[in-house]
Amino acid sequence: MIDTALSAGAVRYSDVGDIFATEPKWAQAIAAAAKPGSDSGVESLTRQRLSAAGHLVEQQVSVPGVGRVDLRIDGRLYLEIDGFAYHSSPEAFDRDRARDTAIAVRGSRRLRFSANQVLHDWRWVSDSIETMLLIPDVSTDSPRNAPEFRSVRA
Structure with missing residues (x-):
């Protein structure tokens, strides 16, 4: 999950949008809801x-x-x-x-x-x-x- 990757520092929050820019809209919506903490x-x-x-x-x-x-x-x-x-x-x-x-x-x-x-x-x-x-x-x-x-x- 993206939340866990954010919490672990494997992905920066500011990069999530770019990473999912070419993905389907449903995947972009999931990525947009991601939050660090889990x-x-x-x-x-x-x-x-x-x-x-x-x-x-x-x-x-x-x-x-x-x-x-x-x-x-x-x-x-x-x-x-x-x-x-x-x-x-x-x-x-x-x-x-x-x-x-x-x-x-x-x-x-x-x-x-x-x-x-x-x-x-x-x-x-x-x-x-x-x-x-x-x-x-x-x-x-x-x-x-x-x-x-x-x-x-x-």
Whole structure:
């Protein structure tokens, strides 16, 4: 993906138009939508699909206590896309769960998908993202803050 080539420094953003000048219009449109920031082609594909659906998609967002997260959707939902090659060791498995927990402890929402799920089951991935974004944010008048839900230790 062009996004990944831009992020890796293999292509300069200013050269993308020239590189695709003789390509078909559909390829030029894809090139024009390219942005640096993705660490993988699957992240690029996810960004492009979600952006096309009208979402604000930020890439490689720094989250205190967590580090960089692949994507943040509409400023509300953190999204991680995992390829098996980089997330298959026991250490990586544990690290990913620690990151998920750190995001949750911050009170933020997060989803984690495999690259295979993004590539082969996009409808389910997209529906999951849309559903999470429909859930209202927890506010101070949430039922969870009602007296009957408060800790007896409080």
